[in-house]
Every structure is written in C-alpha cells, then in structure tokens.
Amino acid sequence: MPNWCTNVLTVLGPETDVQAFRKQAVGHSPWLTAAEITSEKPNPLNFHSLVPIPDEVLKAGYDEQGYHWEKLNWGCKWGACNCQIVDEDAGRIVYQFDSAWSPPMEFIETAAKLWPTLTLLLEYEEPGMAFKGIAKAHGEELEDHCVTL
Numbered sequence: 001m002p003n004w005c006t007n008v009l010t011v012l013g014p015e016t017d018v019q020a021f022r023k024q025a026v027g028h029s030p031w032l033t034a035a036e037i038t039s040e041k042p043n044p045l046n047f048h049s050l051v052p053i054p055d056e057v058l059k060a061g062y063d064e065q066g067y068h069w070e071k072l073n074w075g076c077k078w079g080a081c082n083c084q085i086v087d088e089d090a091g092r093i094v095y096q097f098d099s100a101w102s103p104p105m106e107f108i109e110t111a112a113k114l115w116p117t118l119t120l121l122l123e124y125e126e127p128g129m130a131f132k133g134i135a136k137a138h139g140e141e142l143e144d145h146c147v148t149l
Contacts, residue, residue, distance in 0.1 A: 002100035002101050003126055003128035003129055004098045004099070004100065004126070004128075005076070005099045005100070005101065006125050007080070007095075007097050007098065007099055007103055007122060007123070007124045008086075008122070008123045008124075009045070009094070009096075009097070009120060009121070010092065010093070010095075010120070010121040010122075010123075011092070011093045011095075011118055011119075011120055012091060012120075012121070013117045013118035014091060014117055015090045015091045017115065017117045018118065021093070022044075022093050024049055025044060025046060025050055026046060026049060027042055027043060027046035027048060028040065028042055028043065028046060029043070029046065029048060030058055031066065043079075043080060043083050044083050044085050045095045045097060046079065047079035047080060047104065050107075050111050051073060051107055051110045051111060051114070053069055054069070057069045072106065073107070073110065074106055075102055075103060075104045075105040075106035075107055076099040076101060076102050076107075077100050077101070078099070078100050079099070080095070080097035080104070081097060081098045081099065082097060082098045083096070083097035084097070102126065103122060103124035103133070104122075105122075105135060105142075105144060108122050108135060108142070109137050111137070112137035112138055112140075112141075112142070113139065116138075116139040119136065119138045120136070120138070121134065121135070121136050122134065122135040130148055130149040131146055131148050131149060132146070132147060132149060133145050133147060
C-alpha cells in the first residue's frame with residue numbers, strides 16, 4: 001500500500017490549446033480489462049492519454065516492464081488516481097488527484113515539452129514522507145521547489 005501524494009495541477013495557456021489538452025487527457029489506464037473499461041468512468045487526467053506507454057511495454061506487462069516505465073517516465077506508478085477537475089475557465093483548467101509515493105514530475109516535464117504553448121503548475125504534498133512543493137513546467141523548462149516538513 002503506497003503513501004499518497006496529493007496534487008493540484010493547473011494548466012494555463014491559449015484557450016484552444018487548454019481545451020485540446022483537456023480533451024486528449026481523458027481516458028482509461030491501459031492496464032484495465034475490457035470489462036473494467038466498460039464499467040469505469042474515464043479518468044479526466046489519464047497520463048497514458050498524454051504520455052503513452054509504448055506498445056512493447058504494454059505487451060510485456062505491468063509487472064515485467066510497466067511499473068518501471070511508469071516510474072521512469074511519469075515519476076510515479078499508476079498515474080493520476082481519484083482525479084477530478086476542480087475549476088476551469090478560458091485558458092485554465094485545474095485538476096486535483098493523488099499519485100503513489102511521489103509527484104508526477106517526469107510526466108509534467110514531458111507533457112510541457114509536448115504542449116509548448118501551455119504552462120503546467122503542480123502543487124504537491126506527501127505528508128507521510130514529509131515533503132511538499134510546487135513545480136512549473138513550460139516547454140523545455142522545469143522548476144521544482146520542494147521542502148521537507
């Protein structure tokens with residue numbers, strides 16, 4: 001059972017690009033079965049929809065390669081859990097979600113490169129491991145300001 005890191009991700013930029021990000025972000029975990037996909041509501045911030053797991057990793061399976069790929073490329077396993085959109089308006093959308101053990105730094109860094117017109121602001125806190133911080137990603141730039149509690 002992991003410790004949970006709480007996250008608030010604010011995506012800012014031109015309204016059309018923010019809406020395109022919002023639309024592309026919706027999806028299901030690629031590790032779900034067809035029955036689970038049918039019965040579960042799509043996640044509004046599915047990391048796989050934005051930074052997809054390669055087919056060869058999916059074919060190898062979660063235990064063999066998926067876990068390590070997610071940690072390396074998203075910064076956490078499982079992606080955004082218990083996600084909801086908590087606010088939005090023209091040029092801005094705010095997601096709140098949990099991630100296992102750590103904030104998804106590698107995910108926001110990659111997403112910012114893929115969406116260079118957007119700024120991604122991530123506020124995070126993991127009280128079990130006693131740290132919190134704020135990160136800003138835009139294009140090739142990533143700033144992370146983390147403190148221990």
